[in-house]
Amino acid sequence: MSTYHAGLLADIGILTLGALSVYIILATNQLSLGNAGFMGIGSYLSSFLTVELHWPLTAAVVAAALSASVIGIVVGFPALRLKGIYLAIATLGFGEMVRSFLLVFTPMGGSGGYHGMQHVSLGYVWIWTAGILVVILVLEHSHLWLQMRAVHDDETAAGLVGLNTTLIKVGAFGFGAAVAAVAGALFAHHHVYIEPGNFGFERSIDFVLAVILGGSTVGVGALGGAGLLVLLPEWLRFLADWRLAAFGALLVIVLLTRRQGILDRPLLARLSFRGAGP
Amino acid sequence: MLLQQIVNGLTLGAVYTLVALSFSLVMGILSILNLAIGELFMLGGFIGFSVIAANLPLPVALLAGMAGGALVAVVIGKVACEPLRDAPPITPLLSTLGFSIILQNIVTNVWGSDPLQLPSELFDDRLTVGSLSIGVMQIAVIGVAILLVGTLAWLIQSTSAGRALRAVAENRDVARLLGVSVGRIMLHAFALSGALAGAAGVLISLHYAAITPYVGVDTGLKAIAVMVIGGTTNVWGALLAGPLIGIAEVLTVAYGGSQMRDFVVYGLMILVLLLRPQGLLGGARSDLGQRV
Numbered sequence: 001m002s003t004y005h006a007g008l009l010a011d012i013g014i015l016t017l018g019a020l021s022v023y024i025i026l027a028t029n030q031l032s033l034g035n036a037g038f039m040g041i042g043s044y045l046s047s048f049l050t051v052e053l054h055w056p057l058t059a060a061v062v063a064a065a066l067s068a069s070v071i072g073i074v075v076g077f078p079a080l081r082l083k084g085i086y087l088a089i090a091t092l093g094f095g096e097m098v099r100s101f102l103l104v105f106t107p108m109g110g111s112g113g114y115h116g117m118q119h120v121s122l123g124y125v126w127i128w129t130a131g132i133l134v135v136i137l138v139l140e141h142s143h144l145w146l147q148m149r150a151v152h153d154d155e156t157a158a159g160l161v162g163l164n165t166t167l168i169k170v171g172a173f174g175f176g177a178a179v180a181a182v183a184g185a186l187f188a189h190h191h192v193y194i195e196p197g198n199f200g201f202e203r204s205i206d207f208v209l210a211v212i213l214g215g216s217t218v219g220v221g222a223l224g225g226a227g228l229l230v231l232l233p234e235w236l237r238f239l240a241d242w243r244l245a246a247f248g249a250l251l252v253i254v255l256l257t258r259r260q261g262i263l264d265r266p267l268l269a270r271l272s273f274r275g276a277g278p
Numbered sequence: 279m280l281l282q283q284i285v286n287g288l289t290l291g292a293v294y295t296l297v298a299l300s301f302s303l304v305m306g307i308l309s310i311l312n313l314a315i316g317e318l319f320m321l322g323g324f325i326g327f328s329v330i331a332a333n334l335p336l337p338v339a340l341l342a343g344m345a346g347g348a349l350v351a352v353v354i355g356k357v358a359c360e361p362l363r364d365a366p367p368i369t370p371l372l373s374t375l376g377f378s379i380i381l382q383n384i385v386t387n388v389w390g391s392d393p394l395q396l397p398s399e400l401f402d403d404r405l406t407v408g409s410l411s412i413g414v415m416q417i418a419v420i421g422v423a424i425l426l427v428g429t430l431a432w433l434i435q436s437t438s439a440g441r442a443l444r445a446v447a448e449n450r451d452v453a454r455l456l457g458v459s460v461g462r463i464m465l466h467a468f469a470l471s472g473a474l475a476g477a478a479g480v481l482i483s484l485h486y487a488a489i490t491p492y493v494g495v496d497t498g499l500k501a502i503a504v505m506v507i508g509g510t511t512n513v514w515g516a517l518l519a520g521p522l523i524g525i526a527e528v529l530t531v532a533y534g535g536s537q538m539r540d541f542v543v544y545g546l547m548i549l550v551l552l553l554r555p556q557g558l559l560g561g562a563r564s565d566l567g568q569r570v
Contacts, residue, residue, distance in 0.1 A: 085367045093544035100540035248379030255373045
C-alpha cells in the first residue's frame, strides 16, 4: 500500500472516531459543535505523556481519554441548561476557547505547534477505531441505548418514567469527549506534528458532517460518512479548482434528498438481505 | 492611547453588530443558524472592493455589496432552508454550510486566493483631535452601521412587512392562520440578513483596505457570539454587544496579547449563555421557550 493510500485510510479511521464522538452525544439529542476541543485536549495531553514523560503510547491514549471524559462531564453539566441550537453555540464557544488556550500555552509550543511524537502505524489507528466502533455497535443493542433514545425522543417523558436524564445526558458528553480524545491522540501520533489550528471549528464541523452524511441514526453511519468525507474530495480531483464547490453542492443535495443520512436502518437491513426492517 | 483603542474597538464592533444582526434575523425568525453568513460578508467585501477599484464612490460600493449579499442570501434561503423547514435545526445548519463552501470556492476562483489590496492613499485621511487620530473611514464605518441599524429597527417596528416578520418570529402557525405568507416573510428575512452581511463586508474591507476569501469564518463565529450576548429578539441588543465585544477584543490585543482575544470573547459568550440565556437585552418569554 502506498503512503498516499495509507494516509487516507488513517484519516478515515481518525475521522470515524471524531464522528462517533458526535454520534454518542447526538444520541441524547444534544448537538456538539466543539468536539475538536476534546480532540485537541487528547492530542496535546497524550503527546505530553509520550514525549516528556516517556509513557507507552497505549497508556497515554487511555489516560488522555479518561481526562477528556472528566472535562466532558464538567462541560456537560452546564450544558444541561441549554437546548438545541443554543447548546450547539455554547459548545462551539468551548471548542474555540480550547483552541485559543492552546495558542497561548507556550510550554507545549503555543502557536508554533508541538512535535517529537513517535509515528504509529495505520494498523494501530484502526485497532482503536474498530474497537470503539464495536463497543458502540454493542452498546446500540443494550438497555442503556434504549434509555438514551428515550431521552432523545422526549426528555420530559423519559424523566417521568423514572430515567435519570441528567446522568444519561452528562454521561453521553463524557463518553463522547473520551472518544474524541482518542481520535486526537491517534491524530497526534500519526501526523507526529500538531498545532492549535488542527483543532478549530472546521474540524468540529467535519465530525458533525460525517455523522449527518453517513447516517445519524446508526453507528456505522459514522464510518460511512468519514469514508465519504475523506474520499470524495479525492474523487472530485478531476474538477481541479471547482472540486470544493462540487463537494458543497453534493452536500446540499444529499441533505435535501436524504436528511437522515445515506445509511439508515431500513437500508442496512436491505443490504444484509434480511428484508426491509422497521 | 486608551481612547484610541476604544475608537478602534468601536469600529470593529460596528461591523460585528451588523453581522450579528444578520445572524439574528434568520435565527430569531426561523431558528436556523445560517453558517453561510460569514461568506456573504466576505462576498460583500469583494463586491465593494471591485466597485471601489473601478473608481466608483463609496455609496455605490455599499449598495452593490448589499444587493449581492441579499440576492445570494435569498437563493440560500430558497434552496437550503425552505425545503428543510420541518427538519431538526442541525440539517439546515449543514446545508447552509454547503453553500458557504460553494461561495468560498467561487470567490477564490474569481478573485484569487491572495489578499487583494487597495492603494492606501484612497481612504487614508485622518482627523486629529488632541492625541486622538481617527481615520475618516472609521467614522464612515460607524456612521453607516448606526444608520443601517436604525433603518432596520424602523423596518421591523413600523412597517407592515416588519410586523409580519415579528408575527412569524413569535408564532409561525398563528401568523399563518392570520394570513401572513410565511414563505414570503422567510425570504424577506433572508434578503435583509444578506444585505446587512454584505454591507458589513464592504465596510470592513475598505476599513482595512485589504481582503482575502478567508475572512468570513472568523468574523462569522465572532458575530454569533455577539448575537448571543446581545439577545436575538432585540435589535438594540446587538448594537450594545457589538461595540462591547469589539472593545473587549481590541483591549485584550493591546494589553494581553493577540492570542488571548478569542478566549476572552468566547468565554464572555458562554458566561452570558449560562447566566442570562436570553442575552443582555432579550427578555421575551417566547424567546426563553426556544432555548431553555
